[in-house]
Amino acid sequence: MLPSLLALAAAVPAVLGCARHDNYRPLPHFGKRQITTNPGRTVTDWAYEASYNWGRINETYRECQIGTQQSPIALSLNQGLSQRHLPSFDGYTNSSGSQNVTGNFYNWGYGPAFTLHHEDGVWDTLPSMTFDNETVYLRGWHIHSPADHTVGGDRSKAELHYVHVDEEGHERAVLAIRLDPSVSSSPFFAQLPPMIGFNETEVQMGVVLNPALALEGVDNFQEFWTYKGSLTSPPCHEGIRFFVARNILFTNVEEMQALLGASTYSARAEQEVWRHEINV
Template identity: 60%
Template sequence: MLFQSLFIVAPFVASVLGCPQHTNNKRATEPGSNSTKSDWAYEASFNWGKLNPNYARCQMGTQQSPIALSLSNGLSLNHVPKFNFNGSIEGNFYNWGYGPAFTVAHDSDWTTHPSVTYDDTTVYMKGWHIHSPADHSVGGVRSKAELHMVMVDATGHEKAVMAVRLDPGNANNTFFEQLPKMINFNDMNTNVPATLDFEPALASVLFFNEFWTYQGSLTSPPCSEGIRWFMARQILFTGVEQMQAILGASTYSARAEQEVWQHRINQ
């Protein structure tokens, strides 16, 4: 199903918290709000570290995200990810205040979630959300949007992000056709129970068979570092109407690109 009327975006959207914490992990049975007041905005991301002492890392960190990527960086031969995403995933579909998002249903054991293994590390999907425009540019070009799969360790702490660029193409994408329409709730953070097969999204980018990777951070305050980023070289192309639905449900949520410092790109 095409999700043209997916979300009602409220005018106070800029007041919600940044990158979703995906804490709405209980299977939804009724509407529930997830918004939290914030003291910063994406449009003024250069000075986040001056707003709050808890955001100092945003200003002084050595591995801040996002960064500009390019084929001049080469592609990674290290940290090759292997996916274990078999079957359908239950969770909650909602608008995180800046665009579409999905949180995997969770009771107590993170290791039951869809997982990715790289090196000797296994991480588990907590949820995914979309930024618009894309956080990362590639070769100086910024895509219309970027999907972030937030991955955590067995204790539930953020460990990695699998990133996919989104652009409009000539045909609808099978993954986005699964998404339910959002009924006309006025609450932009209303949870809608959904069951999704994520493999079509991964197949669209050839399961990250070509990718960039680097050591980075969360892209909103407090900008915590120690996050392993993976960016698929391939772009996931949506249908024109699918992209219009994504953009219509979104508002500006791209942090300014950061200077490369100790990011160890592809190392």
Template identity: 60%
Template sequence: MLTLSLLLSALLPQVLGCADHSNYHAPLHSKRQAINASDTLRIPTFWQYDNSQDWGKISPNYTLCQTGTQQSPIALLFNQGLSQAHRPYFTGYTANSTGKYYNWGYGPAFTFYHDEGVYDTLPSMQMDNETLYMTGWHVHAPADHTVGGDRSKAELHYVHYDATGRERAVIAIRLDPGQDDSPFFAQFPSPPIHFNDTSSIENMAIDPLQAIREVADFSNFWTYQGSLTSPPCKEGIRWFVARNILFTSVKQMQDLLGASTFSARAEQEVWLHQVNV
């Protein structure tokens, strides 16, 4: 079995490397439909989040998970201050951006439609005079990042690529229950698609800027050089973690958690991460 798993892990695309949703190019449909597991990007994996400390033992392709110098997630602290550099600008986040809503096997997720190899039609942000394109979002539960030792109930990740199709940045927003509904999550069906449900909702239009509005327009944040948070743990990813928490209602949070499974990688020690540099 070990030999087989090594072979398959080397051959399978790494579409769940912190939910790489860019490989899905769906036809447009107007209603929820049953689809097979591969259509929802549920590529079989031979690793688990609750055993993330041993990912490097599973495959030679995952060595970076053990040896990397900028692995994610890391613990963030209030006494680190907040970033004064690398501020993201979300001028290209347009309402009515269309895609597919589903569950990536660990929680709710969304992938924007785009032609294969074409990224400049996607919602975009500017960072350090570079335009990056958002391929989709997904939820981790509990949160990947802790702040001041506290781990939020969940964490929302906006995944961004450059024009060549290279992973470049993740916008991370911690999620906790509050009093009122979150307008961002109110855009989606209640309850969310369950982790055992391989159906999807196609041709769905959403406003990706809404989550940014709900965390004070992302005006305060930590940033660091990091990695994908699942194998192959690729580095060279700039992380932005919002200082503000996006609050959902209690019911919305219960729905999110009920649709999710454990997907938080063990925290990595700060090394060459250049926090807020």
């Protein structure tokens, strides 16, 4: 890694498996910016700008280099769309309901993020997704900019990741939604408070939001690609099923500018397809 990139890596907070969706305690005053110390935000030795060589930096990142199902990968309509592993959702709010969730809105050092409030070690009270007879639970979401995944060679402005865990809190599945600007406001982004910048990682806000608005924006994942993948930052652990929506979630120009202004580069280099079993 070049010395300049090592210096850059040392300046950013550590994040295992993208954003650390730890069980942040509920904040006493919703909607107010509060200064706090987020757990696990220590100095790291890697940077997205040098993701080709993560496996050479640290022995614990070896899977980044030798893994057979590393993420992200290139996707295309030539691969078809999945007819298997169909996800179903429970406990999410939709246009006919009013069940919102509470959580902490913050910046994971690269872009906006949100962690749902829950009792320590208890995950099955959170909104859930079931596929292949396995149920996983929405721990939180975060944003990468630009998008991790390319589709037909095109990379969107950003990508939203809904991270789901099993009953022990281990990452098991990610819903990936590409984001691009258009004309109309996005109901999902319109509900968020003012963005918290990538250099304000000590700031959190307690907020109430409707997580299903993002799903509705991409037709509730009626069309998607799926594959066996990994975390997209060190240590790059595998065993994560990715669902990538075919549809794009569009924002208006102002919403996208606010999102990009709160973000910094966080796309891992595209990985070669190997044993990912795309749509299989």
